Amino acid sequence: MMPPPHKPLVYIISAPSGSGKSTLVSELLKMVPDLDFSISYTTRPPRRSEQNGKQYFFVSRAEFQQMTRDDEFLEYAEVFGHLYGTARRFLREAEQKGHDLLLDIDVQGARQVKQRLPDAISIFILPPDRKTLEWRLRKRSEDTEEVIQRRLVTATREIENYDKYNYILVNDQLQDSIQSLQAIVRSERLCRPGRTFSEEESKVLELAESCRLANIRDRVQPILASFAAPAVSGGTQ
Ligand code: 5GP
Numbered sequence: 001m002m003p004p005p006h007k008p009l010v011y012i013i014s015a016p017s018g019s020g021k022s023t024l025v026s027e028l029l030k031m032v033p034d035l036d037f038s039i040s041y042t043t044r045p046p047r048r049s050e051q052n053g054k055q056y057f058f059v060s061r062a063e064f065q066q067m068t069r070d071d072e073f074l075e076y077a078e079v080f081g082h083l084y085g086t087a088r089r090f091l092r093e094a095e096q097k098g099h100d101l102l103l104d105i106d107v108q109g110a111r112q113v114k115q116r117l118p119d120a121i122s123i124f125i126l127p128p129d130r131k132t133l134e135w136r137l138r139k140r141s142e143d144t145e146e147v148i149q150r151r152l153v154t155a156t157r158e159i160e161n162y163d164k165y166n167y168i169l170v171n172d173q174l175q176d177s178i179q180s181l182q183a184i185v186r187s188e189r190l191c192r193p194g195r196t197f198s199e200e201e202s203k204v205l206e207l208a209e210s211c212r213l214a215n216i217r218d219r220v221q222p223i224l225a226s227f228a229a230p231a232v233s234g235g236t237q
Pocket of ligand 1: 014015016017040041044075076077079084085086104105106107108109110
């Protein structure tokens with residue numbers, strides 16, 4: 001008898017820009033086997049360090065629109081004036097390879113994927129507070145002052161959606177965040193029925209559990225407050 005087809009676990013990661021998500025995602029992919037990254041399509045022009053087919057597939061608006069007409073996207077959205085979309089084929093490929101799939105998408109995309117794939121596991125990465133986010137955005141020196149201010153406004157709006165996610169990760173100390181993220185991914189894999197857990201696995205489950213929405217609300221409140229009252233943060237450090 002044929003074994004049942006592999007049903008990939010789909011992990012969604014969202015975060016305001018500047019919260020350190022790219023570093024976390026690349027570290028996670030190095031450490032976790034059989035986890036594929038869904039390379040999105042975008043109409044945004046590539047940054048100097050980016051290569052077509054690595055971080056993104058860079059396409060024209062016309063090409064992107066043709067793909068939407070051909071129903072090639074699991075989800076798509078407009079972010080900062082550019083279109084971004086997740087191709088369905090990554091899910092099919094993960095299924096064929098027996099892998100799981102990681103999506104790095106914004107809150108609009110996350111909402112669409114959750115509607116289509118309710119079992120998808122969503123993780124929201126929060127900066128420790130608004131001042132730190134502002135400082136990180138300035139430090140990377142990629143954007144003009146106007147763009148930084150726009151990113152901060154968008155961040156405030158995105159952060160309000162944190163409670164639609166299954167897990168919240170406060171990216172304060174990079175190494176701790178990487179460990180927690182890895183724990184979340186592993187714990188969801190471990191939680192398949194009929195398993196008993198080793199001591200090490202139980203610790204992984206415990207760490208992941210501490211990031212569950214219901215268990216982290218108290219930690220999130222002061223972060224939200226720092227975004228609600230930006231006047232007190234200000235400075236450039
Ligand atoms: P950036 O242009 O800085 O790489 O990404 C901007 C935003 O677009 C980020 O929040 C990123 O998560 C989001 N994004 C990247 N790919 C996709 C996608 O395929 N779909 C959606 N909805 N958002 C995406």
